[in-house]
Amino acid sequence: MTTATPPHDAPASPSGAHDAARAVSAARTAQAAWDGLGFAGRRKVLKAWCALILQRSDELVDLIRAETGKTADDARLEVVLAAHHLRWNAVHAARALGRRRVSPGLLMFNHAVEVIHRPLGVVGVIGPWNYPAFIPVGPVSAALAGGNTVVLKPSELTPRTGEWLAATLAEVTGRLRVLHVVTGDGTAGEALCRAGVDKIAFTGSSATARRVLAACADRMTPAVIEGGGKDAMIVAADADLDAAADAAVWAAMTNAGQTCVGLERVYAVDTVADRFLDLVTERAAALRVGDGPDADFGRITLPRQLEVIADQVRDAVARGARAVLGGPQSVTPPYVAPIVLADVPEDAAAVTEETFGPVLVVNRVSSVAEAVERANAGGYGLGASVFTRDRGSGRGVAAGLRAGMVSVNAVIAFAGMPAVPFGGVGDSGFGRVHGPDGLREFTRTQAITSQRFRPPLQPASFRRRPGTMPALVRLVRTLYGR
Numbered sequence: 163m164t165t166a167t168p169p170h171d172a173p174a175s176p177s178g179a180h181d182a183a184r185a186v187s188a189a190r191t192a193q194a195a196w197d198g199l200g201f202a203g204r205r206k207v208l209k210a211w212c213a214l215i216l217q218r219s220d221e222l223v224d225l226i227r228a229e230t231g232k233t234a235d236d237a238r239l240e241v242v243l244a245a246h247h248l249r250w251n252a253v254h255a256a257r258a259l260g261r262r263r264v265s266p267g268l269l270m271f272n273h274a275v276e277v278i279h280r281p282l283g284v285v286g287v288i289g290p291w292n293y294p295a296f297i298p299v300g301p302v303s304a305a306l307a308g309g310n311t312v313v314l315k316p317s318e319l320t321p322r323t324g325e326w327l328a329a330t331l332a333e334v335t336g337r338l339r340v341l342h343v344v345t346g347d348g349t350a351g352e353a354l355c356r357a358g359v360d361k362i363a364f365t366g367s368s369a370t371a372r373r374v375l376a377a378c379a380d381r382m383t384p385a386v387i388e389g390g391g392k393d394a395m396i397v398a399a400d401a402d403l404d405a406a407a408d409a410a411v412w413a414a415m416t417n418a419g420q421t422c423v424g425l426e427r428v429y430a431v432d433t434v435a436d437r438f439l440d441l442v443t444e445r446a447a448a449l450r451v452g453d454g455p456d457a458d459f460g461r462i463t464l465p466r467q468l469e470v471i472a473d474q475v476r477d478a479v480a481r482g483a484r485a486v487l488g489g490p491q492s493v494t495p496p497y498v499a500p501i502v503l504a505d506v507p508e509d510a511a512a513v514t515e516e517t518f519g520p521v522l523v524v525n526r527v528s529s530v531a532e533a534v535e536r537a538n539a540g541g542y543g544l545g546a547s548v549f550t551r552d553r554g555s556g557r558g559v560a561a562g563l564r565a566g567m568v569s570v571n572a573v574i575a576f577a578g579m580p581a582v583p584f585g586g587v588g589d590s591g592f593g594r595v596h597g598p599d600g601l602r603e604f605t606r607t608q609a610i611t612s613q614r615f616r617p618p619l620q621p622a623s624f625r626r627r628p629g630t631m632p633a634l635v636r637l638v639r640t641l642y643g644r
Contacts, residue, residue: 474512
């Protein structure tokens with residue numbers, strides 16, 4: 163889950179860039195043996211890794227907190243989600259990727275057809291700093307479950323979390339090292355893209371995603387990209403306002419707003435906008451910021467993001483927005499207290515660009531239709547949410563939103579469901595992680611047809627009889643011409 167300007171990349175450093183080729187070579191050496199374990203063997207290993215992570219979850223929680231500054235509960239939630247998705251990939255890979263029979267159709271009835279999914283080989287995963295365990299574990303475990311080996315390049319802000327994940331898996335696999343780690347800054351990530359991997363899975367800012375794709379282009383290396391987001395919530399006139407406000411504040415402020423599918427914009431219908439804004443402000447004002455045990459969220463992990471947040475808030479206020487809670491003064495490094503802005507112009511950076519901080523914009527609209535139009539107006543298309551008591555109507559509104567995932571009467575629900583594909587459109591990227599779609603991202607699909615007997619008509623031959631093609635046309639007209 164990501165940022166926009168690109169806060170997923172710290173200043174350049176050459177550290178680790180030269181290790182990429184070596185790591186890819188080592189991963190490729192191990193790949194055949196790992197693939198040879200089959201789905202059952204890999205399932206056993208990955209389930210054991212999941213169990214080990216949970217047994218030592220306190221270690222991982224402490225490590226995540228030390229590297230990111232998030233609260234203990236935010237780190238615990240991350241570990242739970244990582245284990246949940248890892249376990250799902252381990253258990254469901256065989257069903258999603260196993261051999262399946264396909265009908266050949268009436269014209270080719272003499273053939274048997276099956277589709278198989280084969281591993282790509284070595285997958286490179288470039289992870290972010292905001293969820294340094296949960297986000298990489300998705301593509302890492304999907305790639306491993308499908309028979310690939312993996313080279314992980316964690317963010318330079320959270321390298322120890324990536325190394326911990328690889329070390330715990332190595333405890334399970336022993337000599338068969340199937341997950342290698344390359345640490346360093348953007349140069350290490352670029353080196354991994356150029357090191358001959360068979361696919362890249364990237365999570366980070368949209369700006370950095372473009373650089374990743376440029377590096378991949380040299381070798382025509384395919385990539386699955388999760389870029390930034392500017393997720394919107396639509397609050398209909400019949401919404402449960404208390405539930406919507408509670409969800410909005412959590413989705414906007416959890417992990418200090420450093421979540422790619424975190425809520426950044428709300429469009430509330432006029433008749434309920436004032437009451438909704440009051441409820442949001444009341445709940446956000448009660449939140450506690452800091453590194454103590456009673457804090458609701460912690461620091462901003464990347465120092466330069468503090469200025470991005472302050473600039474967006476100052477710009478919005480200068481353009482006529484109301485700072486209902488907080489304002490530029492809420493930025494007190496390394497923390498940002500909750501900020502709620504209302505009536506923000508739609509062309510302000512606080513509406514169009516990813517903020518990646520605990521800032522929530524609440525704008526009023528005349529109708530749900532106008533809310534959908536505004537929500538779809540930007541370049542991003544990651545997640546969204548809709549609140550209405552009419553779930554049927556909510557699903558209809560969701561279908562009209564240009565977003566990869568939409569929750570009705572909830573927020574970010576899709577991220578907690580490992581069977582649900584996760585990914586965006588537009589500047590938010592392409593491809594999917596999680597679910598069967600995410601498993602298949604890291605395989606190549608192969609169709610195998612086998613002729614069982616020679617058919618009466620043989621059009622695919624220069625020795626066909628003179629009447630073969632007219633007979634074939636008559637057959638097709640009989641089957642499909644009505």
